[in-house]
Amino acid sequence: MNSTERVYNALKGEPVDRPPVFPQIGDHAGLLAGHTYDIMYKDAEIAAQSHLDAQARYGYDVVTIQVEPSWPVAEACGSGVTYPPMKAPWITDYLVKAKDEIGKLDEIPDFMATRSTRTLIEGTKILAERSDVPVVGFITGPLTMALQLMPYETFIREMIKDKAFSHQLVQKATAVSRAYAQKLKEAGATILMICEHDTQMMSPKHTLEYSIEYYPELLEDYDYNMVHMCGAVTPHMERNVEAFKTLTRLNMINVGHDLDLKKLREQFAPEIGVAGNIDHIRLLPLETPADVRTACLHAIAEAGGRQASHFMLAPGCEITADTPPENIEAYVRAAAEAP
Numbered sequence: 001m002n003s004t005e006r007v008y009n010a011l012k013g014e015p016v017d018r019p020p021v022f023p024q025i026g027d028h029a030g031l032l033a034g035h036t037y038d039i040m041y042k043d044a045e046i047a048a049q050s051h052l053d054a055q056a057r058y059g060y061d062v063v064t065i066q067v068e069p070s071w072p073v074a075e076a077c078g079s080g081v082t083y084p085p086m087k088a089p090w091i092t093d094y095l096v097k098a099k100d101e102i103g104k105l106d107e108i109p110d111f112m113a114t115r116s117t118r119t120l121i122e123g124t125k126i127l128a129e130r131s132d133v134p135v136v137g138f139i140t141g142p143l144t145m146a147l148q149l150m151p152y153e154t155f156i157r158e159m160i161k162d163k164a165f166s167h168q169l170v171q172k173a174t175a176v177s178r179a180y181a182q183k184l185k186e187a188g189a190t191i192l193m194i195c196e197h198d199t200q201m202m203s204p205k206h207t208l209e210y211s212i213e214y215y216p217e218l219l220e221d222y223d224y225n226m227v228h229m230c231g232a233v234t235p236h237m238e239r240n241v242e243a244f245k246t247l248t249r250l251n252m253i254n255v256g257h258d259l260d261l262k263k264l265r266e267q268f269a270p271e272i273g274v275a276g277n278i279d280h281i282r283l284l285p286l287e288t289p290a291d292v293r294t295a296c297l298h299a300i301a302e303a304g305g306r307q308a309s310h311f312m313l314a315p316g317c318e319i320t321a322d323t324p325p326e327n328i329e330a331y332v333r334a335a336a337e338a339p
Contacts (some may be wrong), residue, residue, distance in 0.1 A: 003061040003133040011191070011224045011251040013273060013310040019300055019335045021060040022254070022275050022314040023328070024228075026067040027088065027321040029054035036085040037321070041072060041116040048126035055133060057325075058332050062134050062191065065123035067318045070140040070195070072116035073180050074148040076109040081116070088321075096150040099158065099165050105149065105172040108179045117180065121187050128188020137189030139181045141196035141227070142214035143207070145173035159206065166210065174214045182221055192222040193254070197317075200231030204239035212243050219249035226275065228254040230317050237264060245271045256280070256316020262302040265311070273310030274303070278331065280315035285323045289330035296334030306338045 001009075001017040010020045030040040033050040040047045047065055055063045066072075071089040075081040080093030095104055111117040127135045140148060146169045147155055159166045181192055194215065199207040219225045227250060229236065237244075237259065244250065250272055255264060257279035265274045276299065278284065283295055296313060303311040313335050319328065 007061050007134050007191070007312070008224065010273065010310065010312050011226075013270065015309060016307060018306050018338065019303070019308065019311055019313045020062070021332050021335045022062055022312040023058070023060045023331070024067045024280075024315055024318045025051070025054060025060075025064075025328075026318050028319055028323060028328075031321045032057070032325065037088060038083040038085050040066065041083055041089065041119055044119045044122035044126060047119060048123040048130070051123075051127060052130055055131065058328055060133075060332050061312075062136050063127050063131050064136040064138055064189075064193075065120050065127060067138050067193075067195070069120060069138050069180065070144060070148045070197075072114065072120055073111075073140060073145070073176060076111050076114040076117045076180075077149060077176060078104060078109070079149065083116070091148060094149060094151050096169065097154065099162065102165070102168060102172070105169075105176070108176060111180055111183050117183075121183050124184050124187040124189050134191055135189045136191045136193050137181055137184030137222075138193045138195055139177045139184070139218070141194045141199075141211055142170045142174040142177065142218070143202065143211040144196050144198045145177050146170045146210070147198050149173055159210070170210050170214060174217055178218050178221070181218065185221055190222070191224040191226065192218070193226045193228055194218055195228045197230045199229050199236055200233050204236045207233075207236045208240050208243055212240055212247075215247055215250065219247060225250050226252045226254055228317070231256065232258040234259050238267070241267050244268065247272075252310070252312065254314055254316075257283070258316070261299055265303060269310065273312070275312040275314035276316060278313065278315045280317050280319055280323075284315060284327050284331065285320050287327070289326050292327045292330040293334045293337070296331055297338055300335070300338040
């Protein structure tokens with residue numbers, strides 16, 4: 001079974017020969033190739049080739065141009081973003097600072113007119129043309145995208161004071177994310193990953209209201225869809241199981257080491273699979289290859305073993321750029337070695 005067959009079978013809940021390895025590798029690929037962080041958002045050829053080289057070296061089952069798209073997409077909308085050479089980017093000027101500026105989001109931006117998003121779209125096209133594994137398009141989820149367009153404190157206050165405005169902003173953020181997802185699909189991405197990094201800051205109720213209830217719009221365009229939620233979100237998952245299970249086009253949820261993988265799989269089966277739950281904060285960057293292997297084999301066993309369906313071996317979020325290559329090698333190798 002090749003990577004394409006393995007990944008699509010896992011997403012559909014069909015038989016696999018071993019767990020697909022779904023790494024969330026972004027800037028690490030550039031550093032591995034000797035490049036600075038910023039070049040990965042400025043040069044499509046360099047960014048794509050870095051990811052092709054990383055995938056060839058490690059042998060994982062999918063590839064993507066970038067796992068953190070929120071800064072470039074916010075920049076395309078009009079937010080200010082800085083791209084330092086040796087740090088991840090960050091937003092320096094929010095587009096919507098007050099409610100009366102919501103009109104700035106009335107039109108979908110031209111993603112090809114902004115260097116960073118153009119790089120990611122063109123890079124995705126290169127990956128689709130040259131790679132022999134599935135290409136994943138990463139987008140920012142409704143709530144997290146809203147928080148990239150308006151300062152956190154301002155938006156959270158408005159969630160309490162003006163619910164109608166808050167939903168208006170999330171609705172516009174969702175439209176932006178969907179338009180970007182469509183561009184990635186046109187470029188050749190076949191799997192969509194919706195990244196909700198900031199639901200962990202909210203209550204399970206707010207996660208449902210400002211995030212999950214907006215997913216149907218984002219799930220319309222791809223045949224294969226995943227949702228990623230960062231951090232300690234066990235209450236968010238448990239309270240919203242039934243809401244997730246109504247999302248008929250959602251194939252899989254990606255979670256981190258804070259969640260009980262076995263329990264989560266039981267809760268979401270048979271409708272939705274689970275990708276996880278390898279610790280990207282301490283285990284992968286700081287422990288030994290032997291520790292990584294042990295943790296990965298444990299996760300595979302908790303998921304049901306080597307041929308468990310509806311499961312992919314994945315970290316809880318982006319593998320940090322400084323993670324030792326030998327640990328990523330151990331992580332990938334564990335899927336092939338699992339009993």
